[in-house]
Amino acid sequence: MKDRTLPSGADRVVILHGIGQTTWNMAAVRWTLRREGFGALALSYPSTRYPLDKLAEWLHGRLTDEGVWEGGDRVHFVTHSMGGLLASRYLAKYRDQFSDTLLGRVVMLAPPHGGSEIADLLHGYGLYRWFYGPAGQELTTAARNASEIPYYELGIIAGSSGWLYPVASRIIEGTHDGRVSVVRTKVPGMREHLSIATTHTLIPWRPAVLRQIASFLKTGAFERLK
Known part of the structure; x- marks a missing residue:
C-alpha cells in the first residue's frame, strides 16, 4: 500500500536506518525533512535477516509498491550506518529501473564504507551472527574492500x-564515533564530507546534523561550520 504522506509536487526522501534498528531511530530526520517541505518516507527493513543484495531486492520491491519513482518528483535518500550501504547497493543494482533525472541527492550518516574494526572483532562470535545476521558479516573491513x-x-x-x-x-x-572511524566513512566519488562531534548512535538526533542534511538536499552542499 502506498504511503499517503508522500505529497505530489514535492521532492521525496527515502530514509533508511542502520542495522538492527527501526524507523524510530530516524524519527528526528523524518520530522525535520517534512518540516522543510519534503515528502519523507521512512522504511523499516529486515536488516538482520538478509545479506545486502537481498535487502536491495526488498527495497526495490517496496519502493515500487510505494510508487516512489512515479509522478516526476525527485527522489533523495538519507541513511544511517548500514542503511548507507543498502542505498549504495540498491542505486547501483537498479540504476536502469529509474531515470537519472529523477534521482536527487544522497546524505549518509556514519556509513561504514570501509567496514568497522568492531565488526572485525565480533563477527566470528555466535551471538553477533545471531543478532546481526548475514548483513552483519558484510560490515568487516575485509568484506568492505x-x-x-x-x-x-x-x-x-x-x-x-x-x-x-x-x-x-x-x-x-x-x-571515530565509537563504531566507525571517520576515514572509513569516506568513499571515492563523494561530493562532500563533514565531521561533527557526535557518536554513532546519536548522530541522527543531533540538531547540527539535521541542519546539514537539509542543506545538502536543497543545495548540494553542507553549510560551513562556524
Missing part, C-alpha cells in the same frame, strides 16, 4: 566523538 562508486551527488557526515563507547578507542584507529 570495494565499495560502489556513486554516480549521484553524495554528502557524508561522520561522527567524531566515541565517548559513548569507551572501549572502542582501543580497537579503532584514529578519530
Whole structure:
C-alpha cells in the first residue's frame, strides 16, 4: 500500500536506518525533512535477516509498491550506518529501473564504507551472527574492500566523538564515533564530507546534523561550520 504522506509536487526522501534498528531511530530526520517541505518516507527493513543484495531486492520491491519513482518528483535518500550501504547497493543494482533525472541527492550518516574494526572483532562470535545476521558479516573491513562508486551527488557526515563507547578507542584507529572511524566513512566519488562531534548512535538526533542534511538536499552542499 502506498504511503499517503508522500505529497505530489514535492521532492521525496527515502530514509533508511542502520542495522538492527527501526524507523524510530530516524524519527528526528523524518520530522525535520517534512518540516522543510519534503515528502519523507521512512522504511523499516529486515536488516538482520538478509545479506545486502537481498535487502536491495526488498527495497526495490517496496519502493515500487510505494510508487516512489512515479509522478516526476525527485527522489533523495538519507541513511544511517548500514542503511548507507543498502542505498549504495540498491542505486547501483537498479540504476536502469529509474531515470537519472529523477534521482536527487544522497546524505549518509556514519556509513561504514570501509567496514568497522568492531565488526572485525565480533563477527566470528555466535551471538553477533545471531543478532546481526548475514548483513552483519558484510560490515568487516575485509568484506568492505570495494565499495560502489556513486554516480549521484553524495554528502557524508561522520561522527567524531566515541565517548559513548569507551572501549572502542582501543580497537579503532584514529578519530571515530565509537563504531566507525571517520576515514572509513569516506568513499571515492563523494561530493562532500563533514565531521561533527557526535557518536554513532546519536548522530541522527543531533540538531547540527539535521541542519546539514537539509542543506545538502536543497543545495548540494553542507553549510560551513562556524
